[in-house]
Amino acid sequence: MKIRRGAAVIGLGNWGSSLAAALDCAGLLAERVHARRRGSRLRLDARVLWLCVPDAAIESTAEWLVAQRPNLTGQVMLHSSGALDRSVLAAAERAGALTGSVHPMMSFPTRRVVALKGTRFGVEAGEAATRTELFTLVRRLGGRPFAIDGKGKAMYHAGAMFGSPLLVATLAAGVRAMREAGIAEAEALALLGPMAAATVANVQKQGLAQSFSGPLARGDAASVKLHRRALAGHPLVAQTYIALARLAAEDLPSMDRAAIETALSDDRVDRRRKQLKRL
DSSP: OOOOEEEEEEEHHHHHHHHHHHHHHHTTEEEEEEETTTOOOOOOOOEEEEEESHHHHHHHHHHHHHHSSSTTTOOOEEEEESOOOGGHHHHHHTTTTEEEEEOOOOOOOOOOOOOOTTTTEEEEEHHHHHHHHHHHHHHHHHHHEEEOGGHHHHHHHHHHHHHTTTHHHHHHHHHHHHHHHHOHHHHHHHHHHHHHHHHHHHHHHHGGGOOOOSSSHHTTTHHHHHHHHHHTTHHHHHHHHHHHHHHHHSOOOOOHHHHHHHHTTTTHHHHHHHHHOOO
């Protein structure tokens, strides 16, 4: 059984499209497979079979590939889920494949190809030799690999959510609040965007503590109380504000942490919110 060098990409959605483009540029693309078109004839003889399908479809796609190619000896099957470990590829292991996961720490919101140069990739593998091979593959794509234990994947991925989708959700909360102040969404984003970009740049350059500013850092409890009263009629935004502020009070430097914590636990504000909700 002859195995071709390079990788076959199974699933050409947002992430798969960028991966296929990067593999092609590196001279490593062996085959593109549209996972939904299961009636087509497939070779599946690449060294690496890289699944780029939704998490819920990984296990069934692996089983489908094994049905197409029952002997995977000499091949590696990967998935790119951030939350799932390589155990969902058990069918491929039973067919003789080595397995692993390679997760890009990057956002792929559309089919537009995203360059992978400099992207960090979390790599999970069962054997040291497989991990070394996957590290080399990631570097060939211009990425920067790091090892991750499969047992910690769900917590790792939960943390990663705060770097992109929940960051967008935080900005969405800010837009909601500004709309209530009479500022249109486009203008709100024009105000919030540069500040958010500068903050992220500061965090990367000088760390979390040195990038923390505003009333929470100053210990300005009076401003926090004003914010809570203003948000009392908007419970979802208020809950987001309070949760993030409480985390900040616990993990980041404040000139008066006790005053901030008291302002965040002001029962009078909570009672006002409940009264507004009943009206």
